[in-house]
Every structure is written in structure tokens, then in C-alpha cells.
Amino acid sequence: MSKENYKIFLKGYGLKATPGRIRLLKYLADSKKPNSIKDIGKAIGTRTMDQVTIYRTLETFKTLGFVRRVDFHKDYAYYELAGKDHHHIFCENCGRIEDFEGCGSDKLIKTALRQSKQFASINDHSIELFGVCRSCARSLK
Amino acid sequence: MSKENYKIFLKGYGLKATPGRIRLLKYLADSKKPNSIKDIGKAIGTRTMDQVTIYRTLETFKTLGFVRRVDFHKDYAYYELAGKDHHHIFCENCGRIEDFEGCGSDKLIKTALRQSKQFASINDHSIELFGVCRSCARSLK
């Protein structure tokens, strides 16, 4: 996607198309996987965009619904563009992330709602798998 | 489960059965849902068990495999006893948690591994659903 398209995209959500936002959006779109704030800060450069602004921008994007938070049992959060429904396998050793699709969430949500006494609907779901990637498995041997 | 049984349980893992550990274990077992450190601290009383000791004890339990960490997109972690495979619905408004079973993780893991280039096996999975509970839905109207 071109810079011009990102501008249009942002404006479509009523946001001002500042260089930082365009940069962050492009980074998320290009990286195609969840990133920690540190990753983002390192990639974008803290001179380009203050860490605080990254936090604030991600929060804005998340509220508008096109960015999602992902948790990998770490003490910091990851963020990714909310595109097609997909989920992740996370390497417990090196943090490598791989995507997969087909979580069968429709069925899952139905099953959960059938059992639930307290909830009438589900807005969101989060599925993460944990393992050790081949490369780590090899070097840990 | 009786206090005596908790002692035996802990010793079975090579741990010393201290009052704090027994207390924490019992609390997790009785509450039957993920708890934040704050919940635990409030329930157990910080005079009974220092907050730092709670962190350390949970980490120990987690490493031994009978406690799991659960993330609900918050900036703090939740912990629960790792019993039968079950998952949670989390109220985005009040934090109420309800369990459900039957996540079909076998199939899920198979699907993921079939697509994966980097992973040969999965050790753990984490599934959370998010919604607004009936009681919050009513009061938010």
C-alpha cells in the first residue's frame, strides 16, 4: 500500500495523517505479525516517533478497531493489524511468531455461549499456541 | 482438599510446605478461576504473605506446571490452577470470568501444525473469549 493510501485510510477514520501514524501503520502492515512496542520503537526509530506517541497511537488504532492486541504470556503487549481472522504460534524460546488460519471460532463461540450463564454474546476471541520452533529445538538439543 | 493434602501435594513436587504456599494453593483451588496478583494479595492479605513472595511462588508453581498464566489483554497477568483443559469468557466491562470447556484444541493444533513451516510440535495453547456480561449489558444500556 502506498503512503497516499495510508493517508486516505487514516482520514477515513477521522484521524490526521501525520508522518508518525503513516510510518507506524506501514510498519504494521509490512511486518505482517504482532510486534512489541520495543520492536516498533527499534524499527521506527525513537527519533522519528517518541515511545509515548507509539503507545498513544496504538491505543487510538485499537479503539478504532483496525489494530489488535496480542498476548504471549510476556510482561509486555504485542500489536498487529486486525486483518483476516488468524492466530499465532509463538516460540517459547526465541519469540518467533508464525501465523495459522482456520481456528473454527464460530463453533468455539457457539460452544461457549451454550455453556454460559453470564454472557449473551462474544465480541472477540484470542487464540495463541505455544511451542518451540525447529531451529530452537535443534540448538537446545 | 484439606490442608494436609496440600502439604503432601507440595512435597510431591519437592517443595517445602510453608504456610504461604498452602494458603496460596488453597486460594487458587477454591476460587476456581484466574486471579490477578491484586486479587490474590487482597484475599490472602499482604501481612500473611508479601507480594513479592506471591510473585515468586506463582513463578515456582508455573515452572512446575500446576499453575498457568492467563492473559486478558490487561497490563497485569492472571493465574489459575492448571486442571482440566478449559478456557474463559472475560467481560470487557467488569472483568467477570466464566469458564467453558470443549475448545477442540486437538483439531486446532493439527490444523496449525499442518500449516506451519517452523514448528514441529505445540506444548500449550491459550484461548480466551471477550464479551460483555449480561449484567453489564443491562447497566450500560
Added chain:
DNA sequence: ATGACTGCAAACATTTTGCAAAAGG
């Protein structure tokens, strides 16, 4: 008795807030 465990203080990491300056539309 001795190693495991705990409390306390202090460090560290992550995330949030306040406010004045800068910049988009």
C-alpha cells in the same frame, strides 16, 4: 544444621498522564 524460603528495600520495566509546543486540515 542446612538449604530452601521469605520479607523488605530498592531496582527495573512497562505503561500512563500533564502540559506546553508543534503541526495538520
Added chain:
DNA sequence: CCTTTTGCAAAATGTTTGCAGTCAT
């Protein structure tokens, strides 16, 4: 212009570490 957005400093929150003393076995 005028409102939104940003940077910087500082605070708040969550978590970890170091170390000396205590406790379980």
C-alpha cells in the same frame, strides 16, 4: 486559526532482584 497530535519529563503501575534473616525438614 483552531483542534488534534506530539515530545518531554515525570508519575504510576507491575514485576524482578539482592541480601540478610527465618523456617521446614
